[in-house]
Amino acid sequence: MGKWTEDVEELVHQGRIKVPYTWSVGETGSKFFLELRDHKKIWGTRCPLCRKVLVPARKICGKCFRQVEEWVEVGSEGTVQTFTVVRYPSEVHPLKPPFGYAVILLDGADTGMTHLLSGSDPGKWRSGMRVRAVFKEKREGNILDIIYFKPVE
Ligand SMILES: [Zn+2]
Secondary structure, three states: OOOHHHOOOOOOOOOOOOOOOOOOOHHHHHHHHHHHHHHOOEEEEEOOOOOOEEOOOOOEOOOOOOEOOEEEEEOOEEEEEEEEEEOOOOOOOOOOOOEEEEEEEEOOOOOOEEEEEOOOOHHHOOOOOEEEEEEOOOOOOOHHHEEEEEEOO
C-alpha cells in the first residue's frame, strides 16, 4: 500500500482560525507586566550562572537551565539589532503599516526583546539605531503597553 498522495492529488486549503484563550503569565511574567503597567519600567532577570540579564524577565535561563531570581531594571532605550518592515495591512497586525518588527537590545540587557518599530520613516531605519519605548497612556499589563519603539533622533 503506497502513500495516498500517489493516487489522489493532494489539495491544500489555507485558512485562519481565531481561538480565544486565557492563561496565567506566572510569577515572573506578572511582576514584569505589573512594572510595565504601573511604573512604565522594563525589568529583566540576571542568571546566577552566566550572569546575563534576560529581557523580558524569565524564570529560567534558556542557556544554563538555571532558576533566575535576581531582578534588574533595564533602560526603556536600546539598540535595534535587526528588523523587518511590514508594508501590507492585515487584521492580525498590531499597528497600521508601515511599521517594523524588531529585536531590540535594551540598555543593561544581554538578550534582545522582540517588539514593534514605528514613529518615523522606515526608509531611514538601520540596524544599530537607537530607539526609545513609547508607552500607552492607559496601560493594561501586557507587552503592548509599549505601543512601539521610536527611533531617537
Ligand atoms: Zn544562564
